[in-house]
Amino acid sequence: MLYFYAYTSELVDPQADAAAILRSIRRVAKVRNAELGITGVLFFDSGRFLQVLEGEQDKLDELMAAISRDPRHRNITYLFQEPITRRSFSEWNMDTLDLSGEDELSEAALLKVRDAYAGTFKANAGAFITIAKSLLSDPRFARLIDR
Numbered sequence: 001m002l003y004f005y006a007y008t009s010e011l012v013d014p015q016a017d018a019a020a021i022l023r024s025i026r027r028v029a030k031v032r033n034a035e036l037g038i039t040g041v042l043f044f045d046s047g048r049f050l051q052v053l054e055g056e057q058d059k060l061d062e063l064m065a066a067i068s069r070d071p072r073h074r075n076i077t078y079l080f081q082e083p084i085t086r087r088s089f090s091e092w093n094m095d096t097l098d099l100s101g102e103d104e105l106s107e108a109a110l111l112k113v114r115d116a117y118a119g120t121f122k123a124n125a126g127a128f129i130t131i132a133k134s135l136l137s138d139p140r141f142a143r144l145i146d147r
C-alpha cells in the first residue's frame with residue numbers, strides 16, 4: 001500500500017558542511033530511492049532536515065531503517081505516516097532544497113515554514129503537501145533546489 005511519510009531531524013554537528021552532506025545524501029538517495037520506487041524531497045534549514053517520502057510502506061520502512069541509523073542526524077520526529085491514494089511528488093527523486101543562509105530569501109522561507117507549522121502543518125497531510133509543493137514551485141526558491 002502506498003504511504004506518505006514526513007519527518008524532521010537535526011544535524012548532529014553544527015560545524016559540518018551541510019552542502020557537502022546534502023550532496024552526499026542526494027548521490028546515494030537518487031539511486032537507492034529509484035530502486036525502491038520512493039519519491040520525495042529533502043529540505044534543509046538552520047541545522048534541521050525535513051524529508052518527504054512516498055512509496056510502498058514496506059520499502060519506506062526499509063529505507064527509514066537505514067536513515068535512522070545515519071549518525072549525521074538525530075531526533076527523528078515523524079509528522080506523518082499516512083496511506084495515500086496517489087503520489088504528490090512523483091517527479092521528485094530526492095532532490096534537495098537548502099533554505100540555509102542569512103539572506104532575506106532564507107528568512108522569508110523560514111517564516112513560511114514557521115507559519116506552516118503554526119497552522120495546519122502537523123494536523124493534516126494534505127495541507128502539508130500543499131505547503132511543501134508551494135515551496136518547491138515558488139520561483140524564489142527554485143534556484144535553491146539541487147537536482
Ligand SMILES: Cc1cc2nc3c(=O)[nH]c(=O)nc-3n(C[C@H](O)[C@H](O)[C@H](O)COP(=O)(O)O)c2cc1C
Pocket residue numbers: 009025028029030032033042049051063066067068069070072073094
Ligand atoms: C536527513 C537524511 C536523509 C536521507 N535520505 C536518504 C534517502 O532518501 N535515501 C537514501 O538512500 N539515503 C538517504 N540518506 C542516507 C542514509 O541515511 C544512508 O547513509 C544511506 O542510505 C546508505 O545506507 P547504508 O548505511 O544502509 O548503506 C539520508 C540521510 C540523512 C541524514
